[in-house]
Amino acid sequence: MAASARSSRSRKASTVALPAWHGLWDRLPERHRHLICLLLLLALSLAFFAPIHFGGKRLIGSDTVNWRAMAQSVIAYRDSTGTEPLWATNAFAGMPAYMISYPAKVPQVDSLLNWLRGFLWPTSHFFFLLAGTYWLVVYLTRRQWAGMLAAVAYGLTTYIPIILKAGHNSKFIALCFAPWLVLAFVHGLRRPRLLSGLLFAVVLAANLRAGHVQITYYVAFLLGLWWLVEGVAAWREGRPAVFGQATGWLALGSMLALLMIAQPYWPVYEYKQYTIRGGSEATGGGDGLDWDYAMGWSQAPGELVTLLIADAYGGGSPTYWGPKPFTEGPHYVGGIVLWLALLALWRRRGRTAWILGAGTLLMILFSLGSYFPLLNRFMFEHFPLFDAFRVPETWLSTAALVLALLAALGGGWLLEQQPERSRTLRPAYQVWLGLVGLVLVLWLARGSLFSFERPGEVEQIARQVAAANNVAPDDPRLLQAVRQYVAEQRTVRSNLFGRDAQRTLVFLLLAGGLLWLYDRQRLPGWGLMAGLTLLVTIDLWGVGRRHLNEEVLTDAREATDLIPTYSFDRFLLERQREAGGPGHFRVLSLESGNPMTNARPSYYHESIGGYHGAKLRLFQDYIDHLFVDPATGLPRSRALDLLSVRYVVVPAGASLPGMRVVFEDERWRVLENPSALPRAFLVGRYEVVPDLTAHRQRLLDPALDLRQTVLLREDPGIEVTPIDSTSTASVRLVRFGPREIVWEVATDAPRLLVVDEVYYPAGWHATVDGQPAPILQANYLLRAVPVPAGTHTVVMRFDPASHVWGVRIAALATLLAYGGVLLLLGLGWYRQRRKG
Template sequence: GKSELVKEHSANQTGSGLERDYITQWSYGIGETFSLLVPNVKGGASVPLSQNETAMKKADPTYMGLYSQIGQYWGEQPGTSGPVYVGAFVMFLFIMGCFIVKGPMKWALLGGTLFSIILSWGKNFMGLTDFFIDYIPMYNKFRAVSSILVIAEFTIPLLAIMALKEVIEHPSVLKEKAKAFYISLGLTGGLALLFAVAPRVFFPSYVSSMEMSALQNAIPAEQLAPILMNLEDMRVAIFTSDAWRSFVIILIGVALLWAYCAGKLKAGLLVATLTILCLVDMWSVNKRYLYDEQFVAKGTEMQPFLQPSETDKKILEDKTLDYRVLNLASNTFNENQTSYWHKSIGGYHAAKLRRYQEMIEEHIQGEMTALFKELPAAGGDMTKVDPVHFPVLNMLNTRYFIFPLQGGSTAPIFNPYALGNAWFVDKVQYVNNANEEVEAIHQIDPAKVAVVDKRFAEAVKDSGAGKDSLSTVVLKSYEPNELVYEVNSQKGGVVVFSEIYYPGWGSYIDDKETVHGRADYILRAMNVPAGKHTVRFVFDPKSLHVTETVAFVALGILAVVAVIAVVLQLRKRRKE
């Protein structure tokens, strides 16, 4: 969704989606597009270079430790799981199809291919990318523009099949359009051959800019030159090996085509042999990234989750209905194991809650850094740590930290400052916009003050009486789509709930629908009157019921149409 924060580099923001530099982070390099023909044109996947046998044959043993840390991929994307490769001979047929296939379908497929490729370049072709981000609906929701290459992965093989069909139906086409044939061969097989014999002519550098910067910072200048020379030799070997491979596959495919056109091969045998050729080609490349070791029994894959660690077991002894855990012993926002056992502050999902992500960047990451400094100094005793350094983690009811120890083990650290499931505040500080709201949290104690955007002033009305020291808020039941609290106070006032504010949640006081608002940028808050009350939050959005209604009506119509069709068919048969 659109960020409400107004940032300094406003040109980087989009109308209602992700930032431009975030969208274009995974932009396919212009030279990287040759991976459609030669898979390892940029090294393949971001896995250790030491895992590549071809590269290791050129490796200097002196630098073996370094090569287990440097990746095979040397393109400009932050990382990748593999290249976009459609098959060497498929590319030959696609190029030839541009010459020998007739009709509007050819132009549609060619146009779709080129469009997809250019869009995948992202920041390398910002004119078109900016136009799509600004004017094409939903495009600014993409987080990796290179994913648009799925279109080319469909259109290229389809036009290739149409070209093969043309050759099978008109065997003389290769002689009649010999020029088109040789151009196609030159643009695919010829190019692969040139890559193989003169790799440095086309790609002068085999080290990405990010990689070069990291190496320059980590390695003394006098040692860097020989490492870069050896690294280049290794990567050239990877590239040329695949270039020769593509060249040979194209030659085999072309030889089979000529044999058919010369009458030495039947159509059925031609299709069978080309199918085998393309299958072997694609299978062998795909197996580099979907290798045997990845296919394991479900039980083996689930093993790390089904056996809680000693730290998990200690935390799980706490049977309180709802609290959160922050894992500081892992890549906090890029793992899912913590969430299997606990309600986690971290975790990962490709579709992120915008406001929560902004809180991670603005507050939580900084508070985690402070914890890494403070906790060891305090000997792991949270009572000796000043809670002023992590107010957001406290308001998120982070009761336990999983902290790393030497030797790879972990320990649970109890946080006595967690604010609980909900609490009354002394006062409400109203602000004018999102920037003021997220900034104000740096200055306040969330246990005493709630920061509220003035748009929610009616729902989160400050009575000015201050909180009652005997007031209580207790979570009585917890379900993912329903939370029930018992609130008791003599004065009433504003209660902040340690749950993420999100559209679609309804709120009720003693079963009477009541509006609630947003506080502290991401949490829920409402004014609860004096006395004993039951507060309930329910997630049951109307849009869900509308969608269900549409779905059931559509299914009903389909069923009626199906019955009518069957009845008409039966009548027709009776008449016949």
């Protein structure tokens, strides 16, 4: 009887007429729905960055400031001459500028966004990210609100504002192109034709030109998995020919894209062979990054809870208590996105959900880095290019995109159900209850599950305080004070965990309420998805604003406004003018800790320091083995002499052996190094020491007079004459620049011209009176050129063939790709016109 009554009520409910507004969205023309969604996404972007667009603020991250300082010599030369410098003279004693400032020369679709960037940053690219995610999901599901939800879930995931705050702009731009790359790939699989291959080439080239190959590699990994699964399915379903055709067009697009980025990537690839990311300590070739270096910033397994509870690990520094050295904030996607993603994995039966699920799982496992060596050590040692990238947690930035796509599929599953039929939405309730229960357990049992203390935190703080106060690190009073401080921090961190657990719980409860209303037919399907999209927006907006807030924005107009100028900078620039301009000496600034991570001096001076993640291997070896005397912790005099460091900046009151004070104010001293070698000089002796270790040891031998003898890696095959009091030998700098250095050299006998410029064989060429001359690797990381007796003009030019031919190849390939797209689209339009 009771069952009959329930059935009657169910039938009655199903016959109740729904309000007219329930079908409002579906009655709109499709193009109007797309337009409304895109306008909403544009409004979202403008609103999120309102202080920048409407408040006169600027977003200039610390890495942007460091980059601008590093790039100053490159930008100044380009602006003054109109020529691409290719070589940065002011950082690390000189290095290729390919990964500092090396714009693509051939216009492509990303050139338009870069133009918009000049006055609409970051919306210029952020809206492009939102629109790309929207169209990708619409292509997969045909549902506009599912696209809106995915766009918001990916665009506002906390990692995006965090990298914008830090100034990781190339990474952000690559992430903006990621959904478009997935869309072009999926379209190519589903519509195998020439036009699809060309479109894939256009998007892949644009993604790579963002300049962050690591992100492109991560997305390509997902695409490779997608291709593999679709290939197996095509074989089982008896359609290998169609799949083979799609693969062929995509392969063509991939090859064409690689040609389209021959510039800038050919020179970058060439450079990589000589860096810490790809080169051996010799002169090229190698095994990629060191395991420990590459695995820095691995995501601890417990820290994955931040995907669900934002500040479970304290958020960003200084409250962060996880095992990473430091972090700006969590990889947070929110409870609603995880709920819908899990629902899609459970209930969606199509291959797409399983591909995305497998991709998410692998990316999360890769993000664990050194915490999961069973997988990651194997990948590091055997999988192509896996060892070329560091910071494994970066995998989570791509996982956020995949989770957003899964959430859209989960939302689409909800819309496919019929709420008037009993129990169709039960799986959604079950996943929702499971997630709510998990959050409750984490919240209530957090004191038992988490320590809220950084590993070794007490000992680390004790050592720092002891060093600052000149007391023993095991002093009982010191340890008691430190333990009390750490206990207070544990309370703060526990409260942050509890606050965000409650926050996640509230959003899940609100999402559950929307589901209930939809189940009771009090809310239409589009209303459910719009409501969930709004909740995800509010959730991620709130957490993102913690990191991208008014405090991190600035009134400065340009990054250069944030580079300070000190009185000693003016003093050193005056010494440079007196010496005849650049090319006469170098500077070492010890103004702020490690000079090899401080780019500020490179804005003003020819510095041996800087800030860069892909230094030349030779220079990194100089830092590791020559620069610092391990007995004193101070720079070696021989190491400074070697690189022509005439002036050293130290804090007021500090000194270095053998140097005299030439400038001083209340904060700084400038010391002059009288033993610094000239930037170019002649020697009449050489020793051949091929072995690198022996070469370095001999270089540090105080009995070796570097003004008379040069160390070489190979025999030059010439006879030279020692220089004595009766010899005539002189070198005069005529012209110095990043592309060309010219000297007048006079010598009464054959000798070697030692040039204090970093050895880089991939592009530097020498001539003596217009005739080619070899450039020898000298004194480990410098150059030498044989010079016969007489007066000569010696020229070194940096003119890498990879740059010249890279531009030509990229231009031709771009013309083929874009011309092909326009031609095929034009033919399609013409055929439609004729049919009409």
